[in-house]
Amino acid sequence: MSTAVAPDVAERLRSAQRAARQIGLLDDAAKVALLTGIADEILAQTPAIIEANAADLARGDAEGISAGLRDRLLLDAARVAALADAVRAVAELPDPVGRVLDERELANGVRLQKVAVPFGVVASIYEARPNVTVDITALALRSGNAVALRGGSAAQSTNGALIAAMRSALVAAGVDPGGIQSVDDLGRDGARALMRARGLVDVLVPRGSAQLIETVVTESTVPVIETGAGVVHIVLDESAPLEWARDIVVNAKTQRPSVCNAVETVLVVRSAADRLIPPVSDALIAAGVTIHGDAEVQQRVPAAVAATDDDWATEHMSLDLSMRVVDDLDEAIEHIRRYSTMHTESIITADDANAERFLAEVDAAVVMANASTRFTDGGEFGFGAEVGISTQKLHARGPMGLPELTSTKWLARGAGQTRA
Amino acid sequence: MSTAVAPDVAERLRSAQRAARQIGLLDDAAKVALLTGIADEILAQTPAIIEANAADLARGDAEGISAGLRDRLLLDAARVAALADAVRAVAELPDPVGRVLDERELANGVRLQKVAVPFGVVASIYEARPNVTVDITALALRSGNAVALRGGSAAQSTNGALIAAMRSALVAAGVDPGGIQSVDDLGRDGARALMRARGLVDVLVPRGSAQLIETVVTESTVPVIETGAGVVHIVLDESAPLEWARDIVVNAKTQRPSVCNAVETVLVVRSAADRLIPPVSDALIAAGVTIHGDAEVQQRVPAAVAATDDDWATEHMSLDLSMRVVDDLDEAIEHIRRYSTMHTESIITADDANAERFLAEVDAAVVMANASTRFTDGGEFGFGAEVGISTQKLHARGPMGLPELTSTKWLARGAGQTRA
Structure with missing residues (x-):
């Protein structure tokens, strides 16, 4: 089903799927340690991140980007520290994986449990906001998922440095760094490939302007959670x-x-x-x-x-x-x-x-x-973090917290039962 | 967002949306009465339904349909009675609408409730099985939704007779008959229009062969719940x-x-x-x-x-x-x-x-x-009915019962609170 995906993107997503199997089985403590390591590493790599950001800013200035975009793009030491703090805040949230959401025993003794499980690979397409790169990665990993990112091209160097820091933290924690993938280097083709990667991307969350969201919703063949626009x-x-x-x-x-x-x-x-x-x-x-x-x-x-x-x-x-x-x-x-x-x-x-x-x-x-x-805000609602605000009716509606980045699985435990 | 939808289909779906507002506000007793009326009317119109079915069978025989398809298509008095009984069984299920799924009070006194609400308009694309026409309609109405149907063309006359009977029951109950819509007369264009009707169809559930489901999943711009194929x-x-x-x-x-x-x-x-x-x-x-x-x-x-x-x-x-x-x-x-x-x-x-x-x-x-x-079956799991078996990870996974045909809405009740 993924034949339409560019081979290099498919290979990255298969790498994310392999890593997702490992990340999905990490227990709460291991995920907390992983996110703490990411926060530490982002802080430790502040100079490299600011240097990469300067390259994006210089390119942006040459292209005449707006003052608003430039401000959203700009990272200084305080802002990098805020990124690390945001990761620590996500680490402190309760683990959404493994919650037993339903439980029933059939008359024949088969025991059923509906449990929360990670989606697998969460993808996001968003604009030139480096904080989203870190936020989405932290939220995805905390909920046991691998992540595939496509940020705005104006932030490409900054995103690269942030992702390099976060992947280092995965390696240090003994976690497959394939769990964080980016297609930023592929431009619009990368975004298009993510949207078409059925069987490789489990859910795609667009974040940004109404136009970006509309494009993603209309062009995607993978399941999308529509966020955002508010009249x-x-x-x-x-x-x-x-x-x-x-x-x-x-x-x-x-x-x-x-x-x-x-x-x-x-x-x-x-x-x-x-x-x-x-x-x-x-x-x-x-x-x-x-x-x-x-x-x-x-x-x-x-x-x-x-x-x-x-x-x-x-x-x-x-x-x-x-x-x-x-x-x-x-x-x-x-x-x-x-x-x-x-x-x-x-x-x-x-x-x-x-x-x-x-x-x-x-x-x-x-x-x-x-x-x-x-x-209407995940923080105000007491969720501790916000993946976005869903304006669709399927799966999640309104502010989304960590539990909305999980799916479910039914477990059935029997002793040889067959259907009459 | 629905400009790509054929005008006649858009008009039918807007009619479904209007009816959905009324159906969505019906209380439990009114929905039970509505479904009981539908069961009674199907039974009462048995001769007309069998006559319409004979026309489909004759056309099918002339076209040389397979024995399997012919058997799935065939309705006799006993099978019509079984359709009516299936509607009564759905009437007996608990009302999935209005359940309070989460409740919290903000520090400032704003009270939040997350409640189960109908999707609005549920659409289904399926093959030539008249029982699906009745099943999906009963399930959609029981969960407070309007329904838009596209059945296999081989069952078009039968579906027409079943829908006429069900709409009569809506009228008798004082419910807008626009709540049951069909695009069977439009052939493949009808199916295509349903798949593209963003903003008019809230969720689309394909039922049938792996190929039908793959087509719907790939071509739809409306949210889809993927059901079915099982290796x-x-x-x-x-x-x-x-x-x-x-x-x-x-x-x-x-x-x-x-x-x-x-x-x-x-x-x-x-x-x-x-x-x-x-x-x-x-x-x-x-x-x-x-x-x-x-x-x-x-x-x-x-x-x-x-x-x-x-x-x-x-x-x-x-x-x-x-x-x-x-x-x-x-x-x-x-x-x-x-x-x-x-x-x-x-x-x-x-x-x-x-x-x-x-x-x-x-x-x-x-x-x-x-x-x-x-x-793996809604009946075996104790759901009392089955909308299908979801093989996707978004919204519903595994056997789907009536609750899976609802979305959610956050209600906030305050006394003048503003955000600091």
């Missing part, structure tokens, strides 16, 4: 307390505007429009937000720009917010159905029946009443 | 008790040779070859099995035919069995890694350490010690 709504219901409405909308938009759980559209029920729109908008504007309003919003907010049809489908990722007046909760839910990316939706209301109706009827990974959409 | 192995370890080895191998091969959990290859550790191969083979041959053996098996079993390289990768689905002598357990596990479809693998041994090693190291949906592979 997130907050509904201000007729009974929404002003203080909650104002605090939550401002928090959800401005606390970190560039992330997927930031709100993009506020829908205000008409009967609350005069009461809520002016003070909520004032607070937003004071925080530097540009409001893209429909006509009814613009009547009440002189500073609002006119919302276009595109605004409703846009993940601004900036201090821009779309705002619309709706007839009632029905129309709010209908708007969400049309434009939601099924990430996070929240209602602000003092009416319990409306809150419960919203929670029941809205289809998203996380549906909230009276809380900031910024809480 | 199933039994290893006879050095210490395998003869009686267990003989009974389990004969049971696993002959009790129902045409199904995916039947054994296809027996691997015998060399040190047990003289002791086990002759009596196990005698019992198999007495049961009508043709043994495809390697040279060492042929030495011991004069009636064995020579195994070809293809035999090891073949799901015979007949009274044929591949048999090979291996050096030791290492080689047995290596053979399984190479040829397994990760469905079910079993070892027969009196050595607990070898049993546990096999259970830990073999990567398959179900790994057994000292039990017949025929136990």
Whole structure:
């Protein structure tokens, strides 16, 4: 089934599969030691990592990369230390492998157990963020998996140095270094090969822009966990307390505007429009937000720009917010159905029946009443780490922790039983 | 995202989505009543169903369909009654929707619940088996989903009559009949449209031949649960008790040779070859099995035919069995890694350490010690019904019951909390 994969990539993935067998059988203590060794080695190789990073930065500067990309790419000693600390934090999480998820005994005495097992080979395609290289590797190894990486080409030298450090730690721990593979040197062909490597890659997790994720989801023949894009709504219901409405909308938009759980559209029920729109908008504007309003919003907010049809489908990722007046909760839910990316939706209301109706009827990974959409986060949920936020319905939905990097296996123990 | 879907199919799927919102909110009693109504209506429309089936049979006879296909296609009054009974059995299963799977309270007082919710629209592509039309519909509705069906064209008239009966029952129960959709009239274009309907189909479950499943898995852009193909192995370890080895191998091969959990290859550790191969083979041959053996098996079993390289990768689905002598357990596990479809693998041994090693190291949906592979079955596992047997690692692995037709949703209930 993997005949379409470039031979060199197939060979690397087979190497990852061999290593995965060993890594999958490591016990908790061995995995903790392995990750601790990786953190130590990253720290020890700080000079080499920073040197490699300087090469990426120089190439980027010559190509005129944006200030944002340059900042995400840049590693200094403090940032390298933070990478090592992140690995130590993953080491401290409970081992997700071996959990008994179901147990039953058949009438004939066969004992069944459903246990959590590693996937095998976890692949990731992501952008030029060196921290993802380390994060995904730590999460994959902690959950007993090998990993195959394809990072953004702008970070290729940095990723190479990080991977070299991590592989050294595997060797030092007596673990097959084939457990960490990269296809960065193969450019887009490497990404394409990962997407087509049925039978060699067990699950592929894209991380990055909506466009990257859409490409991976559409082109992959391996199982994908879709993460990310968030056109997130907050509904201000007729009974929404002003203080909650104002605090939550401002928090959800401005606390970190560039992330997927930031709100993009506020829908205000008409009967609350005069009461809520002016003070909520004032607070937003004071925080530097540009409001893209429909006509009814613009009547009440002189500073609002006119919302276009595109605004409703846009993940601004900036201090821009779309705002619309709706007839009632029905129309709010209908708007969400049309434009939601099924990430996070929240209602602000003092009416319990409306809150419960919203929670029941809205289809998203996380549906909230009276809380900031910024809480959709593995750290906030208490998972200790986050693989990503799944916006698909298969396997995992919402923030994913280590357990979401495991599959299951049924074990059956008998004494000669046959089926009647 | 669904622009590639033929407009008429997209319209049917949007109709299914609308109905899914209603079906997803039905409580347990309403779903039981709905399924009871479907069973009653199938029974009441027995004459129309048999008439439609006669048309399919006549067309099939004219086209010279095989006896096996004709038998799977044929419905008489008793078989229609069995279809209705199968729906009643699904009605009796516990409601999988609304289960609280996780619950946590954040330090700031936000209460989180992870609850089981319907997928929305479940699609299935399958072969000319009218019972699948009824089974999948009952399972999907019982778990709160709408369903979109594409059955084999040889059963098109029968499926039409069954779907008409089931939709009548929806209307009688006040449920939107758009909850059952078929694209049978569109031939292969219908199947292709289902596979590409991202955003309209939440999960696609293919049921049928290995080739059908491979096509669906490779061509789909919607999430797929891969079911089925089973190149199933039994290893006879050095210490395998003869009686267990003989009974389990004969049971696993002959009790129902045409199904995916039947054994296809027996691997015998060399040190047990003289002791086990002759009596196990005698019992198999007495049961009508043709043994495809390697040279060492042929030495011991004069009636064995020579195994070809293809035999090891073949799901015979007949009274044929591949048999090979291996050096030791290492080689047995290596053979399984190479040829397994990760469905079910079993070892027969009196050595607990070898049993546990096999259970830990073999990567398959179900790994057994000292039990017949025929136990890999939703009914045998006590699920009460079976959606299929997943051979993938994402979302569900092994026999799937009703809970596997649900996704999850996080509910967050707060009182104005914002993120610090």
